[in-house]
Amino acid sequence: MRKRYLPFGYQIEQGEIAIVSKESNAVRFIFEEYLAGKSLKEIADIMSAKDIPYHEGTQKWNQNMVGRILASKIYYDNVKYPPIISETQYNLAEKRRCEKHQAYSTILQPFRQDMQCGCCDERLYWHPKTNQWFCRRCGMWAKPLRAEETSAAIAENCAGSGRTQKSSTPPKDRQMCNP
Numbered sequence: 001m002r003k004r005y006l007p008f009g010y011q012i013e014q015g016e017i018a019i020v021s022k023e024s025n026a027v028r029f030i031f032e033e034y035l036a037g038k039s040l041k042e043i044a045d046i047m048s049a050k051d052i053p054y055h056e057g058t059q060k061w062n063q064n065m066v067g068r069i070l071a072s073k074i075y076y077d078n079v080k081y082p083p084i085i086s087e088t089q090y091n092l093a094e095k096r097r098c099e100k101h102q103a104y105s106t107i108l109q110p111f112r113q114d115m116q117c118g119c120c121d122e123r124l125y126w127h128p129k130t131n132q133w134f135c136r137r138c139g140m141w142a143k144p145l146r147a148e149e150t151s152a153a154i155a156e157n158c159a160g161s162g163r164t165q166k167s168s169t170p171p172k173d174r175q176m177c178n179p
Contacts, residue, residue, distance in 0.1 A: 007074050024084045026052045031089050040066045107147040
């Protein structure tokens with residue numbers, strides 16, 4: 001029976017939307033593990049090892065599948081679908097998802113265009129998994145530094161030099177790399 005037109009965890013029974021026990025337990029497990037600190041990939045690997053397919057014909061899960069489940073309000077707040085998790089669980093997971101995503105978008109956004117490599121003057125890019133800036137041109141990687149620490153260091157540097165954060169770039173004499 002094809003049922004993937006319905007969200008994971010639900011099926012049609014006698015013309016009504018009903019919860020699939022095995023899949024709903026998986027949804028609860030995904031939320032619990034995510035709130036316990038596991039990454040989307042770690043959860044996907046665990047789910048792949050279990051006998052609960054996301055799609056018919058494949059046992060393989062990926063982090064996007066897990067992310068879609070975590071992002072869906074259907075599991076607690078929808079008149080059409082019976083709830084599988086509590087609103088509190090959803091809100092806690094959503095808060096964690098936003099915090100992880102927010103680290104780059106809001107904290108580093110004001111000066112990300114202005115970050116320059118101390119070796120070659122090329123633009124630096126933020127690598128959120130390792131908390132490092134890196135240069136695509138020369139391959140330089142800065143030491144790991146949380147986004148908040150980077151932001152504070154830039155703000156402090158700007159305050160000491162009289163520059164604004166908007167025009168801030170690392171001074172040429174303070175290279176961040178080991179060429």
